[in-house]
Amino acid sequence: xxxxxxxxxxxxxxxxxxxxxxxxxxxxxxxxxxxxxxxxxxxxxxxxxxxxxxxxxxxxxxxxxxxxxxxxxxxxxxxxxxxxxxxxxxxxxxxxxxxxxxxxxxxxxxxxxxxxxxxxxxxxxxxxxxxxxxxxxxxxxxxxxxxxxxxxxxxxxxxxxxxxxxxxxxxxxxxxxxxxxxxxxxxxxxxxxxxxxxxxxxxxxxxxxxxxxxxxxxxxxxxxxxxxxxxxxxxxxxxxxxxxxxxxxxxxxxxxxxxxxxxxxxxxxxxxxxxxxxxxxxxxxxxxxxxxxxxxxxxxxxxxxxxxxxxxxxxxxxxxxxxxxxxxxxxxxxxxxxxxxxxxxxxxxxxxxxxxxxxxxxxxxxxxxxxxxxxxxxxxxxxxxxxxxxxxxxxxxxxxxxxxx
Amino acid sequence: xxxxxxxxxxxxxxxxxxxxxxxxxxxxxxxxxxxxxxxxxxxxxxxxxxxxxxxxxxxxxxxxxxxxxxxxxxxxxxxxxxxxxxxxxxxxxxxxxxxxxxxxxxxxxxxxxxxxxxxxxxxxxxxxxxxxxxxxxxxxxxxxxxxxxxxxxxxxxxxxxxxxxxxxxxxxxxxxxxxxxxxxxxxxxxxxxxxxxxxxxxxxxxxxxxxxxxxxxxxxxxxxxxxxxxxxxxxxxxxxxxxxxxxxxxxxxxxxxxxxxxxxxxxxxxxxxxxxxxxxxxxxxxxxxxxxxxxxxxxxxxxxxxxxxxxxxxxxxxxxxxxxxxxxxxxxxxxxxxxxxxxxxxxxxxxxxxxxxxxxxxxxxxxxxxxxxxxxxxxxxxxxxxxxxxxxxxxxxxxxxxxxxxxxxxxxxxxxxxxxxxxxxxxxxxxxxxxxxxxxx
Numbered sequence: 063x064x065x066x067x068x069x070x071x072x073x074x075x076x077x078x079x080x081x082x083x084x085x086x087x088x089x090x091x092x093x094x095x096x097x098x099x100x101x102x103x104x105x106x107x108x109x110x111x112x113x114x115x116x117x118x119x120x121x122x123x124x125x126x127x128x129x130x131x132x133x134x135x136x137x138x139x140x141x142x143x144x145x146x147x148x149x150x151x152x153x154x155x156x157x158x159x160x161x162x163x164x165x166x167x168x169x170x171x172x173x174x175x176x177x178x179x180x181x182x183x184x185x186x187x188x189x190x191x192x193x194x195x196x197x198x199x200x201x202x203x204x205x206x207x208x209x210x211x212x213x214x215x216x217x218x219x220x221x222x223x224x225x226x227x228x229x230x231x232x233x234x235x236x237x238x239x240x241x242x243x244x245x246x247x248x249x250x251x252x253x254x255x256x257x258x259x260x261x262x263x264x265x266x267x268x269x270x271x272x273x274x275x276x277x278x279x280x281x282x283x284x285x286x287x288x289x290x291x292x293x294x295x296x297x298x299x300x301x302x303x304x305x306x307x308x309x310x311x312x313x314x315x316x317x318x319x320x321x322x323x324x325x326x327x328x329x330x331x332x333x334x335x336x337x338x339x340x341x342x343x344x345x346x347x348x349x350x351x352x353x354x355x356x357x358x359x360x361x362x363x364x365x366x367x368x369x370x371x372x373x374x375x376x377x378x379x380x381x382x383x384x385x386x387x388x389x390x391x392x393x394x395x396x397x398x399x400x401x402x403x404x405x406x407x408x409x410x411x412x413x414x415x416x417x418x419x420x421x422x423x424x425x426x427x428x429x430x431x432x433x434x435x436x437x438x439x440x441x442x443x444x445x446x447x448x449x450x451x452x453x454x455x456x457x458x459x460x461x462x463x464x465x466x467x
Numbered sequence: 468x469x470x471x472x473x474x475x476x477x478x479x480x481x482x483x484x485x486x487x488x489x490x491x492x493x494x495x496x497x498x499x500x501x502x503x504x505x506x507x508x509x510x511x512x513x514x515x516x517x518x519x520x521x522x523x524x525x526x527x528x529x530x531x532x533x534x535x536x537x538x539x540x541x542x543x544x545x546x547x548x549x550x551x552x553x554x555x556x557x558x559x560x561x562x563x564x565x566x567x568x569x570x571x572x573x574x575x576x577x578x579x580x581x582x583x584x585x586x587x588x589x590x591x592x593x594x595x596x597x598x599x600x601x602x603x604x605x606x607x608x609x610x611x612x613x614x615x616x617x618x619x620x621x622x623x624x625x626x627x628x629x630x631x632x633x634x635x636x637x638x639x640x641x642x643x644x645x646x647x648x649x650x651x652x653x654x655x656x657x658x659x660x661x662x663x664x665x666x667x668x669x670x671x672x673x674x675x676x677x678x679x680x681x682x683x684x685x686x687x688x689x690x691x692x693x694x695x696x697x698x699x700x701x702x703x704x705x706x707x708x709x710x711x712x713x714x715x716x717x718x719x720x721x722x723x724x725x726x727x728x729x730x731x732x733x734x735x736x737x738x739x740x741x742x743x744x745x746x747x748x749x750x751x752x753x754x755x756x757x758x759x760x761x762x763x764x765x766x767x768x769x770x771x772x773x774x775x776x777x778x779x780x781x782x783x784x785x786x787x788x789x790x791x792x793x794x795x796x797x798x799x800x801x802x803x804x805x806x807x808x809x810x811x812x813x814x815x816x817x818x819x820x821x822x823x824x825x826x827x828x829x830x831x832x833x834x835x836x837x838x839x840x841x842x843x844x845x846x847x848x849x850x851x852x853x854x855x856x857x858x859x860x861x862x863x864x865x866x867x868x869x870x871x872x873x874x875x876x877x878x879x880x881x882x883x884x885x886x887x888x889x890x891x892x893x894x895x896x897x898x899x900x901x902x903x904x905x906x907x908x
Contacts, residue, residue, distance in 0.1 A: 081895065082803055089796035096789045103782075176706070219711070334860070341859045342779060345852070346786060349500045353790055356493050360797035363489055367804035415789075423782050 068388075072396050082364060083400060090404025090440055093357050095411035098436040099419060100350055102428050104343035110269055111336040115161040116228075116262030118197030119328040120299035121153070123306035124160050125292045125313060126324040139214070139283035142292070143189060145316045151296050151305035156195040157283060158188025159291030160328060162335045165265030170277070171247040172235060181234055183275040184265025185248060188293075189214075189283040193226065195295045196263070198278070201229065203242045203258035210257075211282040217252070223279050225254040228263050230274040232256070246277070254279065267335070269426065302327050354439075358447040365393065365451035369458075376455055377462030386456040393452035394445060401444035405437040412436070469832065476833035483805065487837070490801050494841025497794030498881045499848025504780070504787040506849065506873045507856060510866050511679065511776045515658035519598065520766035524728050524736060525665060526553065527764075528747050531706055531722075533757035541760040543665045543773070544703040544722040549750070554590065558742050559728035560735065561592040564689050565663050566724050568699045572685060573641035574629040584625065586642070587683035588692025594620070594651075596729045597663065602626075604636035604651035611650075612688045617695070620651035620686040642685065645695045656682060659866055660775045662766055665725050666703060667773060678775040679863035693717065739763065791884065798837075798888040806830055806896035813896055814904025827897040834889025835882050842881030849877060 076083050139157060146155035159165075161184070169179035186192065193205050206224035222245070232241035246254050254277065263276040292313065296305045310325045369376070376389055416428040480487045514520050529541040530549050545553075554564050570586040573579075593599065594606040607618045619640060626635055640647045660678035661667075667678045687695065698714035702721035710719035730736040743761045750756040764772060806813075813826055821829075849869065856867050869877075 081891065082800060085796060085800045085803065089793060089800065092789065092793050092796060096786065096793060100786060338859050338861055339779065341855075342783060345855055346783065349496070349787075349790060352496050353500075353793055356489070356496055356794060356797055359489050360493065360800055363486055364800045364804050367808060370808070419782070419785075422785075423778050 068392055068395055069399070072392065072399060076396065076399070079368070082368075083403075086361065086364065086400050087403040087407060089357065089360070090401055090444070091407035091411050093354070094405060094408025094433075094436050094440055095415045097350060097354070097439070098408075098412040098432045099415050099428060100346055101436070102416075102432050103419075103425065104347055106269065106426065107336070107339045107343050110267050111332070111340060113264070113267050114262065115264045115267065115328075116196075116198065116260070116274070117160060117328070118295060119332065121197065121295045121297075121302060122160060122195070122328045123294050123296070123302055123309070124163055124324070124326045124328070124331065125294070125306070125310050126159075126326075139189065142313065142316065143191065143283065145312050146292060146294055146309050149294075149305060149309045149312050151298065151301050152309060153295045153297045154191050154195040155292060155294045155309075156189045156191040156280075157291070158186060158192045158195070158293050160196070160293050160331070161186075161263065161265050162267070162328070162331045163326065164291060167265065168248050170231075170235075170275075172244070174245070174247060174253065176247055181231065181275050182272055183231060183248075183277050184263075185277050185279065186263070186265070187279045187281065190280055192278060192280045192293075193260075195293050197295060198226070198260040198263060200226065200258045201261050202232075203256070206257050206280065208282065211280050212252075214281040214283050217281065219252060221252055223252045223254045223281075224257040226258045226260050226278040227256050228274050228276045229259055229261055230271070231276060232259050234272075234275065248277070270424075302329075354443060358443050361397070361444060361447040362450060365397065365448045366454070369393070369451045369455040372455075373458055373462055376458040377460055377464075380458065380460035381463040389458070390452050390456040393448055393455050397444045397448035397452075398441065401441055405440055408436070408440070409433050468828075472829045472832035473836060475829055476836045479805075479809070479833055480836065483808075486801060486805055490798050490805075490837050491841045491844060493794040493797045493801070494838055494881055494885055495844025495848055497791035497884070498842060498845025498877060499852055501784075501787040501791040502845060502849040502873065502877050502880065503852030503856065504784040505876070506853060506869055507780055507863075507867060508776065508784050509870075509873055510868075511660065511780060511863060512770075513659060514767060515660055515662045516597065516766060522729055522731055523596070523766040524559075524730055524739070524763045525766070525769045526726055526728060526739070526743050527762045528743065528756075529758040529760045530750075530756055531758070541758070541762050542704075542722050543725075545724045545726060546720070546722055547717045547724060548755075549746075550724040550726050553726055553743070553746065556742070556746075559739055560731050561596040561729040563590045563593040563596055563663075563727050564724055565589045565593065565727065566689075566692075566700065567664065567683055568692075568696045568701070570685065570696045570699065571643050572625075575639060575641055577629055579629065582628075584685055585683040586685040586687060586692060586696060588687050588689045588696070590689045592729075593686070596727065597658070599656055600654040602652045602654045603634045604649070607650055607688050612690070615691040615694060616688060617645055617647045617691055618650045618688065619647045620653065621649055622682065622684045623653050623655045624681070625684040626652045640685070642687070642695050643699075647687065647695070657866075658682065659863070660770055662770055662775075663725070663727060665769065665773060667775065677777060677862060678770070678773070679861075679866070736763070795884055795888045798885065799891055802830075802834060802837075802889055802892035803895060806892045807899075809896075810899050810904050813899045814901040817899065817901035818905055823897040826899075827893045830893035830896045831886060831889050834885045834893065838882040838885025839878065841885065842878040845881050846874070846877045 143155050143157065146152055165184045167182050168185050170181045170183045172180050190208060190211055205226065210224050212221050212223055227241065235241060235246065236244060241256050241259060244256050246256065262274055263278065264273045265276055267273055294306065294309055296302050306325050306327060379389065412428060412433055419425045420427065516523060527541040527543065528545065528549060530546045531542065550564055554562050566588050567585050569583055571581050572584050573581040591606050591609055591612055602623060606620065607616065611618050626632060630638065635649050635652055638649050640649060661680055661682060700714050700716050700723060702710065702716055702723045705719060705721040710716050710721055716723050728739060730739050740763055743763060747756060747759050747761050751759055816826060853867050853869060857864050
């Protein structure tokens with residue numbers, strides 16, 4: 063209770079240092095605004111780097127094997143898939159590129175005139191076996207059978223492709239829940255009929271809702287030779303790197319005329335997809351930590367100055383009966399009040415900065431608990447910074463009061 | 468007088484080393500963080516064609532049908548017919564069509580495995596228009612262009628890889644199924660940003676590098692390039708039923724080409740604008756176009772519109788500048804403490820005849836000196852920061868370095884920031900009432 067009684071005199075004393083107090087409050091407010099938003103951005107990136115794409119990532123690898131229709135490629139598309147499936151350890155293979163590696167985003171329409179796109183979706187178009195290779199979970203409807211798949215060599219532009227869509231996309235397109243059997247259209251390709259719904263398939267992980275909007279089309283590959291991305295799924299996740307290398311060699315052997323560009327496990331793809339964002343985040347956090355230390359030292363420096371300036375007054379209070387503890391608490395309380403002012407203003411600043419960032423960079427809304435944690439951190443930092451000067455103040459002997467008066 | 472102030476400042480800085488170190492640290496951290504991101508920004512937002520960019524224009528129009536609704540107007544790319552019409556009119560001082568496509572490249576006789584590279588199909592004005600430097604040979608002739616000759620210009624990088632950097636003019640490359648004669652080899656050329664692709668490599672390339680990748684390795688005459696690599700062209704967008712034959716876009720309702728023009732005077736630019744408008748209105752009258760929107764940004768405007776600078780770099784710049792702001796507030800507080808601590812001394816100087824402006828100037832000199840020392844620390848921290856950026860695998864990592872203007876800016880920013888931070892404390896110090904201070908001495 064004695065501490066609370068001190069608040070009024072503290073406020074009165076602060077009034078004679080308006081400039082310095084305002085500076086401290088502003089500095090703390092700014093620190094809180096930047097700290098809150100920065101931690102939010104970095105934490106969000108870290109969270110995103112753990113979001114699943116919906117495919118069996120630990121078992122999946124990708125080979126980029128580019129060839130073009132020509133005489134130097136004696137192997138057909140179907141044979142290429144057979145070559146890959148014959149590699150020991152491979153569970154399934156398909157001609158398709160996985161999420162995060164090569165995701166094409168196209169407008170989607172639900173009226174055949176294609177006037178008003180209703181969503182931007184990731185289109186995964188590949189060969190037979192795509193669904194099994196990705197390890198997708200069909201939760202409604204079914205996967206099209208081999209007989210139903212359009213034959214890539216002979217397909218006409220009016221053929222209706224049987225496709226799978228993600229749950230999120232189905233709910234977005236048809237909120238009434240009756241997506242199965244409906245026709246959808248992309249920008250230029252064939253009309254598509256929804257025959258099944260998979261739980262998740264994210265083309266990219268940006269944090270947007272429509273990351274999980276995907277359409278999966280399978281075409282039946284036969285005699286024609288296509289180059290591009292081949293995706294394989296292995297039986298044992300631990301053997302993925304070795305099996306992927308073996309698959310690359312087998313594919314190269316079958317297609318000497320093809321250009322082999324890359325062999326990538328999904329773990330590597332994910333690492334490279336997030337590498338820069340995470341590296342930048344780490345750097346920003348490191349700078350922020352240094353900045354917090356600098357701020358703490360600054361608060362401490364200013365507190366030292368105040369203590370030094372008020373040595374005589376402290377001595378007087380001590381002579382008039384204040385205990386060391388009273389003096390200590392006085393400075394701690396003073397700091398707490400100033401930091402609290404900064405935190406209040408900082409909450410406003412943080413939201414303002416967040417609004418600005420949302421507007422300019424499509425960031426999400428800053429959740430309130432980041433501010434609570436930020437406030438606690440700044441209170442703790444302030445108390446830590448003021449402890450030294452406050453202890454020094456508490457050690458001022460009462461006899462100072464009698465000197466030079 | 469200034470030397471005297473500096474001497475006073477040095478003495479004062481030495482007196483309270485901890486406080487001085489704190490201020491120097493604050494400035495150094497703020498400068499280091501902001502200069503690291505500003506240097507990256509400076510490199511990414513540079514003018515790829517200094518002295519010429521204001522004369523290079525990017526004409527745009529909108530060939531899409533009325534019911535094709537996507538938000539971009541006019542379109543960043545053109546269909547084949549519009550692009551060919553505008554190019555063959557030859558109304559500009561120079562004009563170049565550009566389109567990239569991935570192509571399989573084999574150098575017979577080198578024993579190297581085939582490579583998948585990006586090819587630029589363009590018209591011969593491309594090279595003089597964009598000041599592309601040649602090491603050997605030169606560009607193909609307009610006759611080669613009209614005759615769809617199988618000739619190519621290759622990058623210095625590819626020349627090093629395939630031919631050990633020698634003069635390979637006259638040698639043959641196997642591009643997909645065609646034999647192509649090399650007529651020119653470029654010197655190392657790395658325009659940054661890679662401005663001439665209006666959409667930053669999102670079409671055609673398997674791994675888009677945005678606006679900071681390398682130029683293509685193979686350049687072919689426009690029409691010959693379309694022949695040789697037929698079927699491997701990627702559209703930016705299509706409407707209606709799309710291309711009948713994938714990768715063959717000449718007769719498809721697709722946008723996939725870009726046109727650049729060089730116009731050497733504002734009058735010519737105005738004339739070209741009205742030519743472009745006239746063309747679009749004529750096409751609308753013919754019923755081929757539904758929209759008459761046109762636009763013709765110059766090079767830098769186009770880069771700005773295309774958002775060439777990655778969003779995360781801009782975000783980091785904002786954050787770094789806010790770091791600097793925090794450091795400045797810190798510094799204001801510390802300077803205030805430092806100056807007011809010396810109220811007694813200032814009182815004596817005032818009593819001995821120093822004017823308020825003199826005290827003010829003295830305090831500012833001290834703040835500036837701190838800024839200068841902090842600038843050195845900030846410079847070192849910036850070098851460390853840039854080293855970290857280079858270690859990241861970004862398309863532009865190899866470009867990141869500190870040039871002279873940025874080196875100078877580091878110190879200018881450091882001193883300017885400290886002077887600004889010193890204003891308020893110096894003002895307060897100069898207002899110290901001498902009599903009061905002398906009494907308490």
